[in-house]
Amino acid sequence: MHIPDGFMDLWICAVMYIISAVVIVYSARKLKGKLEGPQVPLIGMVAAGIFAAQMLNWPIPGGTSAHFVGGAIAGILLGPYAGCLSMVSVLTIQCLVFGDGGITALGANIFSMAIVDVFVGYWIFTALRQRNLDVSLFLAGWIGIWLGATATGVVLGVSSVFAYGFVTTVSVMGIWHGALGIIEGIISMLAIKFVLDRQPDLIPVPKEVVA
């Protein structure tokens, strides 16, 4: 899902940079305070784990490549703002240190994986967790990556340097990640439950569940 340089028109790169910058600045404000306290190791470990899992990737025809993304996990475990910034860090390190994903495409990559996946995942989880924790985690992982991939399809589709049309890119990204997203959903659920076992106080369980 990392778009390299040269796949997108310059104007759309710029638009995506602006949108992402707005969300990043907003998240940084919301995060306030410094990176201190017991959240620090958690942020580090979650980001590192996501990074490592992302490195296992395989190409898919007609789009870019598919791999585990993990934005929903970051959003749920770290909260949407820290989750967003940690995913931004992961993507920036991949771009600047590993050459994975382009530097002009960074805005778009951040938008799909560090914004859409993180916030959508987080919202789905908060909306559904009182009904059923497992299902909410699974859906957060699945739908988060699905929409994120669709966003990638859209930016590629509107780019004229990338000859494939809008319908092709959106449906290819959408269909592939709709299917592969199921795996992402399952992994998200297992990973978050593992962390919650160790740190049960991390996400306070709403009272309604106990009743």
Add this chain to the structure above:
Amino acid sequence: MVELAGTIKVISKLLRDFLIAEEYAYKAGFLQGVDQRIKLIGIFLLIVLAVSTQNIFFLLFLFLFSLAMVLLSNVSLKIYLPRFGFIPTFAFIIVLPWIFLMPGQPVLSLVGLNATMPGIMYVITFTLRVTACVSCISLLLFTTRVSDLLHTLRSLKIPDPLVDMFGLVYRYLFSFLSELHRMLLGRECRIVSEQKLLKKWNDGGKVVGNFLSRTFSRGENVYKAMKARGYDGTFRTYPQDYKIGAKSVVFIVLVGVMVGIWLVTRL
């Protein structure tokens, strides 16, 4: 526990890639001596040029330009080229069908499909553009230490919480990968990989659980170790010398020349 030997290789490669800049950034060379901010902005600009042109000669020239930079920076091409070979190959395969899909004069027929001239040109231009871009960004990977990069990002007015997060994730990533590396080389893992499939899955699960537990407590200890040495939420580094030396000026001139060529090809 898919394939132990394979996994160890992947992780070792990751660690190596991770540290490649640390290896080369200390060597004396052209780009190593360019002011970090100028280098980052210059390379970004070169990629922007590549992204906004259709001119095949410019792209080719930019690619050769980046290779010249590699040689001037004392990085071996043998290590440099394989580092990013995957992305251009992948780009090429993805757009290959357009040789036939692009409308235009057929120049060649293959099993009932007509390859067109515009199609061929498109595929070549696209692949070349991606190659030139990846090659340019790799210049950065090979010649810039991450701790310097942090400093650069800060001086470019990237918000502090983001730069601190970046530093934090980077350090944890490093600990995580070396822990993973160590575990994969460890006895526990070898024993599991020699067993029958069913037992393997079972014990493999335990190994993964163990690994996660261990990395979590390591994560906590790393935080204590950072705290013990004065970490309080902000990563500080020693400032680089911001004297803009001869190498920086030469680099600016070279990038200027590339912009000039780009303008000429647009006429």
Add this chain to the structure above:
Amino acid sequence: MARDKVIEARKVKYRYPDGTVGIEKVDLELCRGEKVAIIGPNGSGKSTLLELLGGLIEPTEGYVKFFANESIDHYEIRRRVGVLLQNSDDVLFNPTVREDLEFGPAQLQIPKEEFDKTLEDISQLLDLKSYLNKPPFRLSEGQKQRAAFGSVLALKPEVLLLDEPFSSVDIETKQSMIKHLNGLNEEGVTIVVTAHDLTTVPLIADRVYLLNKSVMAEGSTRDILTDLELLKNNSLDIPPLVELGIRLGINSVPLTVDEAVERLRKEFDKS
């Protein structure tokens, strides 16, 4: 100046988030220029106590006071108290040894020129020169331990808290570390080490706390290490030299090899 308190712990208890009690009811006092060892079997809470004394974690009950000052700020504690964690892999979290040595001084904003000089001294002293640009995970255990030690020394602390610093080092490193620590102590640095292997304790400590969840005994190194009953009750191995001395019936049991040689010479000369 002799009784100038640097760190003081009162009725300290620490409970980990999962409920495990690390230590409880610990009283401890550390004076300037002392050399103290905290001994105890595995799991007795040595690391927990050291982290509390270093201000890395906060007591669940009781308090730890630094430099007899109630309202000391975090920055000052960090400038003055150096802590070396038990596992060097945790300490070396930077991509190169050089950056690990640089981390503390950069965080605490020690001037670059001063650090450059310190780096030179430390890499010379700990024989790290040729590894400075290497990633820590490529080093041997002994090299790692030295690098970790160096990363704490780079801060030039007045109080050094070291968690089992000799447990995985080779003999030469151990000897040079001990020598260096004693040198620092003579310059006025207060030193605390933890240990479960008692053989090195006499070389580095004048006073000992025996810990087993809480303080079981406190006294001079000689008094504690020759109290076989006490050691046995707390699952600690009796140092071979002490056992030798006691079995031979030498009065004033030797604690170090040098002492043993001297005493045994005397006994030989007598007979």
